[in-house]
Amino acid sequence: MKRPQPWLLLVLALGFGTAAAYLALSYIRNQTTPLLSAEAPRGQVILAMKDLPVGTVVGEQDVRTVEWPGDAIPPGFLSVPEEVVGRGVITPVKLNEPLLEGKLAPRGAGGGLPTIITEGMRALSVRVDDVIAVAGFVIPGTRVDVLLTKNVNGQNITRAILQNVQILAAGQSIQTDAEGKPVTVAVITVLCRQSRPRC
Numbered sequence: 001m002k003r004p005q006p007w008l009l010l011v012l013a014l015g016f017g018t019a020a021a022y023l024a025l026s027y028i029r030n031q032t033t034p035l036l037s038a039e040a041p042r043g044q045v046i047l048a049m050k051d052l053p054v055g056t057v058v059g060e061q062d063v064r065t066v067e068w069p070g071d072a073i074p075p076g077f078l079s080v081p082e083e084v085v086g087r088g089v090i091t092p093v094k095l096n097e098p099l100l101e102g103k104l105a106p107r108g109a110g111g112g113l114p115t116i117i118t119e120g121m122r123a124l125s126v127r128v129d130d131v132i133a134v135a136g137f138v139i140p141g142t143r144v145d146v147l148l149t150k151n152v153n154g155q156n157i158t159r160a161i162l163q164n165v166q167i168l169a170a171g172q173s174i175q176t177d178a179e180g181k182p183v184t185v186a187v188i189t190v191l192c193r194q195s196r197p198r199c
Contacts, residue, residue, distance in 0.1 A: 043068055044079045045098050052093040054140075055174050057111035058084050063099060076101040088115035113174055117191065123168055125189045137182050140174050142167045146190065165190040 045068040052062060063081055078084050078099055087104040088111035105115035117123055126146060128138070138144060146162035168174060171185035 043073050043077075045073060046078045046081060046084050047096050047098055048093045049095070051095055052089045054089055054092055054116055055112045056089045058087055058089065058099070058104070060085050068098075074098050074100060088112070090115045113169060113189070116168060116174065120194050122192050122194050123189050124162075124192050125187050127186060128188050129186075130184065138167055138188055139170050139183055140167050144190070162190065162192065165192060167191075 044065050046063050047066055049062050049064050052058065056062075060081060063084055065079075065081065068077075078101060084099050084104060087107055088109055089103060090105050091103045093099060093103055105111075109115055113123065143164050143166050145160050146165065147158050148161045149156055149158040151157075167188055168191050169189040170183050171187060173183065173185075
């Protein structure tokens, strides 16, 4: 039996390879074209131009507007600067993070401590010293118990009057120190429920 010529095998191999590559490319194009043509509409989202700590009142220079894929817009997004400028931040916002409705106080609430006191809650200030304030490590965001010690018939009796309450402010600061340094203050402010007797 006569063997086929080597050049003929080479030509056939190149032909079949080219045909396979063409078919594969056509298949891929047919699969990706619908995805490209069905690209979701884009919307506008407001992003923070810098880190915005709790209590900050948002200014025009603090935000920018960007285009955002329509199918990936986060819930509660805000699309125009007028919706955020002048409102207080109630949750820390990082650089380039979307400003969502849930991160901002209602319009007219201002900034500072009032923005983080939610409905049904009250702020209560308590005088402290280095021992009570755990050597200055009780800072905003910490959760503590408030104890009352009194002398009854010659015996000191201690009871918890507030349990697992959040520190809103240490002195006049409502910001958490990112480095965790102790802060010596004379007063701390805790967040309590409006109803009694529990906080």
